[in-house]
Amino acid sequence: DIVMTQSPATLSVSPGERATLSCRASQSISSNLAWYQQKRGQAPRLLIYGASTRATGIPARFSGTGSGTEFTLTISSLQSEDFAVYYCQQYSDWPRTFGQGTKVEI
Amino acid sequence: EVYLVESGGGLVQPGGSLRVSCAASGFTVRTNYMSWVRQAPGKGLEWVSILYSGGSTYYADSVKGRFTISGHNSKNTLYLQMNSLRAEDTAVYYCARGKTESGELIYLDVWGQGTTVTVSS
Numbered sequence: 404d405i406v407m408t409q410s411p412a413t414l415s416v417s418p419g420e421r422a423t424l425s426c427r428a429s430q431s432i433s434s435n436l437a438w439y440q441q442k443r444g445q446a447p448r449l450l451i452y453g454a455s456t457r458a459t460g461i462p463a464r465f466s467g468t469g470s471g472t473e474f475t476l477t478i479s480s481l482q483s484e485d486f487a488v489y490y491c492q493q494y495s496d497w498p499r500t501f502g503q504g505t506k507v508e509i
Numbered sequence: 510e511v512y513l514v515e516s517g518g519g520l521v522q523p524g525g526s527l528r529v530s531c532a533a534s535g536f537t538v539r540t541n542y543m544s545w546v547r548q549a550p551g552k553g554l555e556w557v558s559i560l561y562s563g564g565s566t567y568y569a570d571s572v573k574g575r576f577t578i579s580g581h582n583s584k585n586t587l588y589l590q591m592n593s594l595r596a597e598d599t600a601v602y603y604c605a606r607g608k609t610e611s612g613e614l615i616y617l618d619v620w621g622q623g624t625t626v627t628v629s630s
Contacts, residue, residue: 447617
């Protein structure tokens with residue numbers, strides 16, 4: 404199975420600051436990566452697919468980069484509603500696997 | 510509007526059975542790739558099962574032989590029948606719609622709010 408490793412586990416950021424989250428794949432997955440946001444008590448929401456394409460309705464402050472094994476999700480200026488857990492997911496191979504998540508906290 | 514609503518979760522004893530449901534609105538379950546993903550307390554996400562539009566299925570090794578995914582066309586509903594439940598099956602179970610590319614399920618673009626399954630004596 405492809406192992407997805409996210410870092411850091413927790414990221415402490417102030418509102419208005421930039422947040423940079425990392426996701427590393429145990430083998431190359433090209434650009435077959437999605438990012439999800441999960442707020443406390445809510446279902447995950449698709450943010451990014453194809454490593455860099457924002458899903459419908461996702462604000463431009465969210466951006467994704469990377470290919471191969473190294474990926475980054477950047478939130479350019481954190482808003483109060485962005486404090487959540489973020490997961491990456493690869494769709495290069497079966498089984499589809501998720502990272503363990505990065506919690507973005509105040 | 511496109512959305513999913515799960516139901517049927519609850520407390521069940523180890524070895525018991527439970528069926529959770531997921532009612533879809535705004536799209537047709539039968540023509541999409543539908544998934545169940547679970548999240549154990551305080552843990553990350555685990556892909557459990559997929560029902561493909563052609564009727565074939567996929568199961569994670571952790572549930573293979575115990576769980577069965579199915580759909581009801583007229584009710585536009587997805588099900589997950591869970592048998593021989595174990596404590597480690599305790600989780601919030603989410604249903605989700607999958608996006609496809611070249612016939613492969615790639616990522617999940619619509620999620621339900623989840624239903625909680627607790628396996629305990």
